[in-house]
Amino acid sequence: MRIATYNVNGINARLPRLLEYLDEAQPDVLCLQELKGEGDRIPAREIEAAGYGALWHGQKGFNGVAILARGRQPVERKVGLPGDPEDVQSRYVEAEVDGVVVASIYLPNGNPQPGPKFDYKLAWMARLAAHAEALLAEEVPVVLAGDYNVIPTDRDTFSVRAMQDDALMQPESRAAFRALLFQGWTDAIRARHPEPEQIFSFWDYQAGAWQRDAGFRIDHLLLSPQAADRLVDANVDKAIRGREKASDHAPAWVDLR
DNA sequence: ATGGTTGAAGATCAA
Numbered sequence: 001m002r003i004a005t006y007n008v009n010g011i012n013a014r015l016p017r018l019l020e021y022l023d024e025a026q027p028d029v030l031c032l033q034e035l036k037g038e039g040d041r042i043p044a045r046e047i048e049a050a051g052y053g054a055l056w057h058g059q060k061g062f063n064g065v066a067i068l069a070r071g072r073q074p075v076e077r078k079v080g081l082p083g084d085p086e087d088v089q090s091r092y093v094e095a096e097v098d099g100v101v102v103a104s105i106y107l108p109n110g111n112p113q114p115g116p117k118f119d120y121k122l123a124w125m126a127r128l129a130a131h132a133e134a135l136l137a138e139e140v141p142v143v144l145a146g147d148y149n150v151i152p153t154d155r156d157t158f159s160v161r162a163m164q165d166d167a168l169m170q171p172e173s174r175a176a177f178r179a180l181l182f183q184g185w186t187d188a189i190r191a192r193h194p195e196p197e198q199i200f201s202f203w204d205y206q207a208g209a210w211q212r213d214a215g216f217r218i219d220h221l222l223l224s225p226q227a228a229d230r231l232v233d234a235n236v237d238k239a240i241r242g243r244e245k246a247s248d249h250a251p252a253w254v255d256l257r
Numbered sequence: 258a259t260g261g262t263t264g265a266a267g268a269t270c271a272a
Contacts, residue, residue, distance in 0.1 A: 062272085
């Protein structure tokens with residue numbers, strides 16, 4: 001069972017790439033982030049025609065997440081991250097597919113830091129940790145997949161110096177990510193590709209980042225112990241980033257037996 | 258120190 005995650009950076013701008021990916025990779029589950037749209041702006045018919053059921057949690061202009069499932073309808077568990085009824089940003093959706101709980105996560109970027117956006121990021125991560133703890137207590141296979149906007153270690157970026165002031169690798173951001181691992185979650189890509197292997201999932205549109213391979217790893221799939229027991233492989237489909245009209249992210253995926 | 262690019266919405270913001 002392949003579960004993938006793809007920050008599409010605008011689902012309409014990316015629709016040809018997205019349909020191509022569904023056709024080529026045929027993931028059983030695909031978590032999407034940065035739909036940048038909601039309601040009738042979402043090309044739901046095209047996704048359905050490609051053979052995928054979907055759970056949408058869109059938002060006008062920015063954010064927006066979804067879970068697609070091949071040949072079936074994801075069973076809705078949560079729309080929105082619990083813990084703050086005031087939070088109207090569409091960054092979390094959770095469903096059950098074929099006995100596996102899957103969440104699509106678009107964690108706040110947090111730049112510029114310090115400031116209110118960074119505070120929001122850390123508060124959101126604290127809410128995620130609380131919910132993740134509750135998920136672990138269920139003792140079932142869970143995959144928390146998405147754009148975490150956290151560079152976990154220095155090995156996960158092309159340049160520590162270039163990124164040193166960025167919210168994505170502040171000590172507080174890393175500590176909050178590490179706290180999830182300490183709860184018992186497995187970073188699937190790192191489990192299959194230990195350091196010093198370097199794997200990136202994002203390359204900025206600016207300054208020729210793709211051409212220079214100036215990327216970093218911020219798209220992660222965290223596995224509960226019951227999912228980690230079934231881990232076969234995990235990686236990033238890097239070549240997708242090099243195509244015409246690509247997203248600035250490449251899809252990341254995990255195979256469970 | 259700055260600027261480089263893309264998407265969606267719209268005369269900027271978010272990334």
